[in-house]
Amino acid sequence: MRTMVTKSLSKVTIWLPYLWLLIFFLAPFFLVAKLSLSQYAIAQPPYIPAFEWADGLTGWWRDIKLLSFENYVFITEESLYWKSYLSSLQIAAVSTFLTLLIGFPMAYGMARAPSGLRPVLVMLVILPFWTSFLIRVYAWIGILKKEGLLNQFLLWLGVISDPLTILNTNWAVYIGIVYSYLPFMVLPLYANLERQDASLLEAAQDLGSTRFGAFWQVTWPLARPGVIAGCFLVFIPTVGEFVIPALLGGSETLMIGQTLYDEFFKNRDWPVSSTVAILLLLVLIIPIMLFQRSQALARENAR
């Protein structure tokens, strides 16, 4: 009796979350894929269904012949879309690099801080992550505006004589991304750097390395897994980012997340937005797989 209860409990433990994810995570992707092969129509919902299970065996063959790749052709021909993809990848790459540029010295400094101070510093890196993403991005509008605080400050310093235009340019988007994703870079880097053995650096210096040489030949190669993890954690979500380009970007900013959003909410073209989503997934699948593999490797090395 007892073992039966236990057995059914463990069955529920596995199958309840499993079923939930199958229904609410996996199944919807097939719907997106299906819709990307459908045609736009002025209706509610605004498309002609491409494939109906209810059609039965004979109906399926007819349905398959009716599937249309028109949306995919449309997307490859229309320059807006592939420009959005390329520009998202470029913006994500540049901001990942900038995040590393700020995050690495910060994580390095944290790892070398007095050991009593370190938990406080880690807590301080995590805390902004808990506060709303939207609010943190919104805060930058007041700073980057033409009559905003940054321009006022620079004018007061006398560094510039005319206010800079930063808001609604790609620079504002870079700043917003670096700001929002900095904790994702700093935390894995810190975890790596903190574990490194300081005596290795001393040994390199005893053997005649300069401080920079020792850093470059010892610390940096050892930090590679942390750098890779941090870069993926910033790069992958940034490619599909919507809020930051919507609030800080301008007319020159093209990002695929925003294109998808506009296609859906402004043009109400559900089939084309589904096609954009499927292609975005295909673009992201390589970095996601690489990330999973590097994580698995890191886990194995840790054992």
Added chain:
Amino acid sequence: MNKTWSSFNIVSVVVGFAFLYIPILLLIIFSFNESRLVTVWAGFSTKWYAEAFSNQGLMDAAWVTAKVAFVSATLATVLGTMAALALVRFNRFRGRFLFSGMVYAPLVMPEVITGLSLLLLFVSLGMDRGQTTIILAHITFSMCFVAVVVQSRLYALDPSLEEAAQDLGANPAQAFFSVTLPIIAPAIIAGWMLAFTLSLDDLVIAQFNSGPGATTLPMKIFSQVRLGVTPEINAICTLLVALVASGVIIASLVTKFTDLQRQRNAALARQ
């Protein structure tokens, strides 16, 4: 790491934290500004808070957001904890590979895709969009974050503890509820808080899956920001930041306290 904390290290840490905190501090400061302009200081005032509280639209949105966040965080915590247990405790079951993939994928999935795909599901199921659909959507992505948080605590857990309980006559379920659950409780609480803030924060997925009468606070803030920055929004944002920050601080104090108590108990037990 090295004990020497060079001035370069100190400068880079200080600059990094200044970058992280100055924007939020400025946002808070200017919520107390007398002037309507958010960038020119004109004296201290709390009138924007009064204005925000008397704005019925904002208050309705805040109430919807609180309900959605509470319900979705609670259910996501249950499902996420189960998922973590399934992944750590059961090494072999059919479809384990697919399951772990589905737990990790939502963590890096762009929100626009999650939002769109769930919307299509609700449309094909014939469900009306509203609070319920937002809750279902939020459970789906936040349960995965809960699973990851709880999983890391479960991996660190010593399996011999539960075995000892079973040797002493507890059945596996009793051993789990009286031994394992109290030990992983801090991770479960942290997971709940993470799920709550994720739901509180979400704009894109809610936008796709909401219907008439179900406007959340981020949706409201977003539509107002597009019309222009006002101190009223600063006030609402400040309240949200204060709420979340105090929650996090209280939770970390509580976990610290319970950890200390457990250590004391362990020390007593050893005597």
